[in-house]
Amino acid sequence: MTQPALALPTSFVEDADILRAPDDKAYREAMARVASAVHVITTDGPAGRAGMTATAVSSVTDTPPTLLVCVKRTTAAYPALVANGQFCVNTLAADMEAVAAAFGGKTAMDERFAAGDWYDLATGSPALVGALSSFACRVTARHSVGTHDVFYGEVVAIGLGQPSGGLSYFARGYRTLAP
Numbered sequence: 001m002t003q004p005a006l007a008l009p010t011s012f013v014e015d016a017d018i019l020r021a022p023d024d025k026a027y028r029e030a031m032a033r034v035a036s037a038v039h040v041i042t043t044d045g046p047a048g049r050a051g052m053t054a055t056a057v058s059s060v061t062d063t064p065p066t067l068l069v070c071v072k073r074t075t076a077a078y079p080a081l082v083a084n085g086q087f088c089v090n091t092l093a094a095d096m097e098a099v100a101a102a103f104g105g106k107t108a109m110d111e112r113f114a115a116g117d118w119y120d121l122a123t124g125s126p127a128l129v130g131a132l133s134s135f136a137c138r139v140t141a142r143h144s145v146g147t148h149d150v151f152y153g154e155v156v157a158i159g160l161g162q163p164s165g166g167l168s169y170f171a172r173g174y175r176t177l178a179p
């Protein structure tokens with residue numbers, strides 16, 4: 001059945017591929033065009049220390065200060081995030097691509113943490129020295145959506161590094177943002 005035309009200016013639709021029933025591949029391609037900040041999520045506690053690179057991080061509200069992180073349930077860090085009930089979001093500075101790579105690959109946990117220097121920001125979840133911002137969070141809610149769990153974290157402490165350029169992920173590669 002032919003779909004009705006979208007109400008868009010002709011000049012816009014001429015060059016555009018419009019996918020009305022997107023599959024996961026099309027969705028990933030579209031999301032590859034969305035620039036994101038790059039973060040390393042860490043956790044520590046009874047279940048031990050773990051960490052991973054993540055771009056699926058968003059502010060939820062400043063009252064109370066709350067953010068969310070979307071974590072695939074098969075990642076090595078997932079069980080520790082659930083059991084520890086707390087995490088730290090470290091927003092990477094422009095020169096921290098090596099840290100992003102260490103936490104984004106299939107690297108052993110201890111090797112990942114060797115890529116940076118860490119300090120304790122209130123909860124025990126490692127905060128990264130030199131990160132633009134670090135947010136120590138306690139998990140207040142978690143729910144599953146498809147392959148991922150969304151962790152809501154109430155921010156209990158903030159670490160601010162020196163203001164500098166940021167690391168971004170865009171079109172399947174790392175980019176830097178000027179301050």
Ligand SMILES: Cc1cc2nc3c(=O)[nH]c(=O)nc-3n(C[C@H](O)[C@H](O)[C@H](O)COP(=O)(O)O)c2cc1C
Nearest residue numbers: 052053054055056070071072075076103104105106
């Ligand atoms: C730039 C980048 C962004 C990523 N963002 C996410 C994310 O938001 N959520 C997620 O679950 N995994 C994300 N990943 C994948 C995890 O970092 C990855 O699964 C994990 O660190 C490596 O797998 P393992 O920990 O199971 O060995 C990202 C990886 C990269 C390189």
